[in-house]
Amino acid sequence: MTTATPVRGARTASMAQALNSALRDAMQADPAVHVLGEDVGQLGGVFRITDGLTKEFGADRCLDTPLAEAGILGTAVGMAMYGLRPVVEMQFDAFAYPAMEQLFSHVAKMRNRTAGRLPLPITIRIPYGGGIGGVEHHSDSSEAYYTHTPGLHVVTPATVADAYGLLRASIASDDPVVFLEPKRLYWGKTEFDPALPVEPIGRAVLRRTGRSAVLITYGPSLPVCLEAAEAARAEGWDLAVLDLRSLVPFDEQTVCEVVRSIGRAVVVHEASGFGGAGAEIAARVTEKCFHHLAAPVLRVTGFDIPFPPPMLEHHHLPGVDRILDAVARLQWED
């Protein structure tokens, strides 16, 4: 496993390094920012995202907690009530579940319960998704649990630059943010410049323009969609790829503008399809763009099964072929 090192200025970095830089810069900029979680201190986190933070800021600012997720998040709630800006690390997607009651009943609702008097600026970082050969309970795509809970923002970067920018924006947000990190993208390196202005959360971005159809996606599925778009050229399709970056708030305006201009859309994510984020997006796009659509909005998702054992996960995760199959079903004959 690579160790994240501090990043300064425009350079090539992995998503893990960019996230590490974002935490470090946020902690430097604001003494209210405190990191807490399991193994985040001396070890630097199992993915090394908090590497070096305890050394630089002390154990009080980057705290190794007892192993209890509800306790971690509940403690963060109290810290936020006292004016701190906690950043919680949940070690893996499925290990965040013990904290669900704190998240759903308190973190998501406290602003509302107190008529705005007690906002909770908490960022909950969760490495999520499959594709890393993890054994069970290490590969869940849990985003729909969070998007179905009013009061939470749900953000997920797909690029190194967004990992930095969106994490800074999430920590700066006065609302709680569930920050989903696509763990299979942690180690891919690209150029990024942390000095670039931080974009607000809630804005989708067109990663690739195209005229045939648009693939609407986020997080770990973005590289798969870009690969599919490249492969589709051989089939004569010119595919656009839209990266949502934030599921809540959902950038309906950008999504609808793109869909209306193209007329065909496929939503792609690796989470199970039934009741998933893609179902909401497809329904919304259909409601708002119906007269501009040449075909029903299709979904390419993981199957409605518990996440498979690592040797079988490639059958579950949407790949280029499954995406192109969906594109082929977009009623081209009409």
Next chain:
Amino acid sequence: MTVLDHRHPAAVPGWLPGATGPRSDPAPLLPDATPVRVLGTPALEKTDPELLHELYRRLVVGRRYNQQATTLTKQGRLAVYPASTGQEACQVAAAMALGEQDWLFPSYRDTLAVVSRGVDPLEALTLLRGNAHTGYDPKATRTAPLATPLATQAPHAVGLAHAARLAGDPVVALAMLGDGGTSEGDFHEALNFAAVLNAPVVFLVQNNGYAISVPLTQQSAAPSLAHKAVGYGIPGRLVDGNDAPALHAVLTEAVERARSGGGPTLIEALTYRIEAHTNADDATRYREDDEVAAWREHDPILLMERHLAAAGMLDDALVRDCAAQAEDLAARMRAEFHADAQLDPMSLFAHVYAEPTPQLREQADQLAAELAAEAEVHH
């Protein structure tokens, strides 16, 4: 005879590096064998008479508050009221043990503690009236919203106390829980975090015998709930939960211990829920009248009156004055709650996020249109 023969200790000398053996003596953490009492003991004479009078006043006013709120539920003016009738000593002592700068983390049965802390008695009831979730300002009153999910407020108290300690502020957090709440995972996690972080926090468990209908014997097999403290390495205290000055003394000790860096304390107060769980509950289905009658003889107000009178510390003027204050409060509650609540449906969208999402703006527009259409029909 098993292979584990304790008469012959193993020959392994101590622990290998990195392993952790017993690290401290649990004996000092154990609660007293019998609950701490002040009333009827020599400690009463040493207690400040002004404190006793203030406790008595708050008990009497608090009892009337509980009664009036219960009546208002029967009149349909409150949606629900989990009364702390019989537990008033815990309620007022908890509030009085805290300083201005300290924080209270109440459960849903602790409205009276919230009021005793100084929160407006009517604002404290918005949740149970049903017109707003939390009527008071938690930051201004340093009182967290009433927690309906069990024990979830306990880790909040730990986090707040931890943050205050990091800031160097002499702030203590007091979390109030019930016996049923001690079975929740959050109770365990809060005590463990508090102990590990040495957070200035006090946990007050009001053991009122029942979690709705389930008696304590089916809730826990611990020697006492206070004994649970030992497993976390913090002291447990057992106190008569209907003895207001005893509660005040034990709580004040724990609060000052926390404030001076001594860490958390778990206090179990033995008390009894005289009313049903709420107005929607029927307590005759799970407990005998005799049991309730026995506890009525150990009522916190009765105990205070009996022992203060015996010590010559209770005069008629005080009794009359407290009763009058209680009636004033009850009248204010009736006047306010018999009037219809002022409601703003559009406020439903105001505090979901700092800035409403585009989707929430759309839904707010939809509700506004529905309200406008309704208004048109009515005119």
